[in-house]
Amino acid sequence: MSLLVLNDVGRRFGALQALSGISLSVEAGELRAIIGPNGAGKTTLFNLISGYFPPTDGSIVFGGEPITAGTPTALVKRGIIRTFQITEIFLSLTVRENLRVAVETAMGLNLRPWISAAVRTVVMNQVENLAEIVRITAKLDRVAGELSHGDQRVVEIGIVLAKSPKLLLLDEPTAGMGDEETHHMTDLIRRLNKDQGITMLFVEHDMAIVFGIADRITVLDNGRMLAEGNATEIAANPRVQAAYLGHAA
Amino acid sequence: MSTDLATETARTAPQARTGMSRRTIGNVVLGVVLLTVPLWLPLVGGYTDLASRVLIYALAAMGLNLLLGFTGGLSFGHAAYFGLGAYGVGLMLKYETHSLFLALGVGTLVGGLAATLLGPIAVRRRGIYFSMITIAIGQMFYFIAIRWNTLTGGYDGLSGFARPKFAGPGHLLSMGPTGMYYLVLAAFAIAALLLWIVLNAPLGHAFVAIRENHKRLTFLGVSTQRYIAISFAISGFIAALAGGLNALLDGFASPNLLNYSMSGDFLIIAVLGGMRNFYGPLAGAVIFVLVRDYVSSVTDNWMSVIGLVFVVSVIFFPMGVLGFFNRKSGS
Numbered sequence: 031m032s033l034l035v036l037n038d039v040g041r042r043f044g045a046l047q048a049l050s051g052i053s054l055s056v057e058a059g060e061l062r063a064i065i066g067p068n069g070a071g072k073t074t075l076f077n078l079i080s081g082y083f084p085p086t087d088g089s090i091v092f093g094g095e096p097i098t099a100g101t102p103t104a105l106v107k108r109g110i111i112r113t114f115q116i117t118e119i120f121l122s123l124t125v126r127e128n129l130r131v132a133v134e135t136a137m138g139l140n141l142r143p144w145i146s147a148a149v150r151t152v153v154m155n156q157v158e159n160l161a162e163i164v165r166i167t168a169k170l171d172r173v174a175g176e177l178s179h180g181d182q183r184v185v186e187i188g189i190v191l192a193k194s195p196k197l198l199l200l201d202e203p204t205a206g207m208g209d210e211e212t213h214h215m216t217d218l219i220r221r222l223n224k225d226q227g228i229t230m231l232f233v234e235h236d237m238a239i240v241f242g243i244a245d246r247i248t249v250l251d252n253g254r255m256l257a258e259g260n261a262t263e264i265a266a267n268p269r270v271q272a273a274y275l276g277h278a279a
Numbered sequence: 280m281s282t283d284l285a286t287e288t289a290r291t292a293p294q295a296r297t298g299m300s301r302r303t304i305g306n307v308v309l310g311v312v313l314l315t316v317p318l319w320l321p322l323v324g325g326y327t328d329l330a331s332r333v334l335i336y337a338l339a340a341m342g343l344n345l346l347l348g349f350t351g352g353l354s355f356g357h358a359a360y361f362g363l364g365a366y367g368v369g370l371m372l373k374y375e376t377h378s379l380f381l382a383l384g385v386g387t388l389v390g391g392l393a394a395t396l397l398g399p400i401a402v403r404r405r406g407i408y409f410s411m412i413t414i415a416i417g418q419m420f421y422f423i424a425i426r427w428n429t430l431t432g433g434y435d436g437l438s439g440f441a442r443p444k445f446a447g448p449g450h451l452l453s454m455g456p457t458g459m460y461y462l463v464l465a466a467f468a469i470a471a472l473l474l475w476i477v478l479n480a481p482l483g484h485a486f487v488a489i490r491e492n493h494k495r496l497t498f499l500g501v502s503t504q505r506y507i508a509i510s511f512a513i514s515g516f517i518a519a520l521a522g523g524l525n526a527l528l529d530g531f532a533s534p535n536l537l538n539y540s541m542s543g544d545f546l547i548i549a550v551l552g553g554m555r556n557f558y559g560p561l562a563g564a565v566i567f568v569l570v571r572d573y574v575s576s577v578t579d580n581w582m583s584v585i586g587l588v589f590v591v592s593v594i595f596f597p598m599g600v601l602g603f604f605n606r607k608s609g610s
């Protein structure tokens with residue numbers, strides 16, 4: 031059974047049909063790339079799946095259950111966690127504090143007006159673990175807002191990992207990064223998928239990355255699904271080539 | 280990273296970082312200074328009631344600042360909870376009880392419960408709409424106090440109550456300015472300690488995270504409105520306690536205590552002192568009350584002087600007075 035299924039999903043904004051007729055299924059453990067030119071509807075797709083706003087058409091099923099008009103908090107409870115195209119972290123806090131509040135949220139501690147030393151230790155150990163996984167340990171005590179763009183992206187991934195996602199949505203995780211940061215992020219995405227088995231959808235413009243790590247690729251153009259397949263199929267698809275060459279010109 | 284007095288970094292909820300011992304020293308120094316106020320204040324030309332006023336305003340502004348500086352919610356209506364605390368204490372002492380602590384408890388409860396019940400309405404909106412709702416709710420109580428003449432004394436305010444006497448050895452002891460000061464100091468210390476604990480706990484971390492990025496927190500599954508409402512309620516209880524103490528200090532409750540201009544005073548105090556700073560409101564209250572006391576003895580136009588101080592300080596110390604010192608002593 032597929033983990034995520036979209037049946038003929040669409041989203042209108044007034045007169046603008048941002049997405050229409052989107053039907054796709056994502057298997058558990060899959061690493062799926064979503065590609066397409068600017069304005070194709072990739073972020074809108076993430077917004078629908080994560081409950082930022084509901085679809086105007088169609089239905090979404092997650093883990094066999096309908097989630098079509100779920101709120102963000104309800105969908106997070108089911109294990110759907112996302113990052114944003116523009117990094118959303120706690121800028122004036124340190125990296126440690128960023129991860130700490132995420133861990134406390136994941137542990138269901140948010141309402142506690144005091145904390146015992148024992149629980150604090152558990153939280154802090156988990157923070158260290160997350161930092162190791164995303165490889166930001168050396169910068170734990172730096173203020174997040176003072177980090178490079180790439181490191182801030184990494185911090186956001188650390189934050190969402192705290193919630194042990196079943197389905198992780200990454201919106202352009204490597205956007206605006208230098209070569210080294212891009213390499214680090216690509217490696218991180220691959221490790222999270224292969225080592226931790228996290229099912230992932232990621233939006234990416236860099237074709238080398240997409241072809242390099244994605245199991246399958248969904249191509250959107252102008253709100254519609256243009257193609258779907260593995261790297262070889264997509265690379266050879268004339269409609270994809272046309273769309274990309276057309277937009278590149 | 281922290282100064283002697285400014286134990287809180289400019290950015291976040293208090294947390295043991297590097298300056299643990301300096302922080303402890305800072306708290307001890309502050310404690311000694313506050314405990315000895317009745318001894319040294321007259322030497323520098325002050326009087327004890329003035330120090331009580333400073334601490335009462337600091338307490339109210341500290342409560343407000345949990346919402347403002349640590350949760351990111353700009354309330355223009357906290358005078359309502361301050362005022363409810365004041366009227367609650369006044370009415371209790373006038374009609375119901377001779378117990379100071381019962382009166383203070385009821386006053387705090389009335390104001391705090393009002394904030395607990397009304398906060399959830401305001402937090403349904405964010406930003407400017409949130410602020411507008413807090414004003415509207417606050418003014419409601421102001422107009423009720425003015426209209427309900429028979430109970431509240433209307434425009435004239437509520438009088439006819441005083442600090443109860445205490446059972447002493449063989450006779451009743453009245454509570455003078457010094458006793459009053461130590462009562463206020465005790466309330467301030469307890470409230471500050473509780474706030475400190477909350478800010479160091481997951482609840483406080485959630486407040487700060489909402490201030491920083493409520494969208495990120497929402498997409499971690501946190502219902503942020505609920506937490507803002509909790510912050511609102513706690514800050515309302517503290518403001519109400521401060522208001523109750525204010526009524527005890529004056530033996531009087533004026534409807535102006537409920538008015539939005541009073542809310543504005545608390546905001547000025549918090550911002551002036553440094554709203555990202557745990558003790559910022561205390562520093563702000565010292566400046567505010569001293570300027571008001573000194574300038575109003577020279578001219579009736581003290582508010583414009585406060586305004587000038589405020590504008591200058593916001594321009595030159597955008598992080599407040601303590602924020603400025605924090606930065607100086609930082610890297």
Ligand SMILES: Nc1ncnc2c1ncn2[C@@H]1O[C@H](COP(=O)(O)OP(=O)(O)OP(=O)(O)O)[C@@H](O)[C@H]1O
Nearest residue numbers: 043046048066067068069070071072073074075115
């Ligand atoms: N909340 C919204 N209200 C109105 N229009 C929107 C909204 N969100 C997206 N759109 C429109 O929907 C279309 C798709 O936008 P979307 O952000 O999904 O594109 P994208 O594929 O993520 O593009 P990019 O690569 O630039 O991030 C665009 O025309 C956009 O202007």
Ligand SMILES: [Mg+2]
Nearest residue numbers: 072073074115
């Ligand atoms: Mg996008």
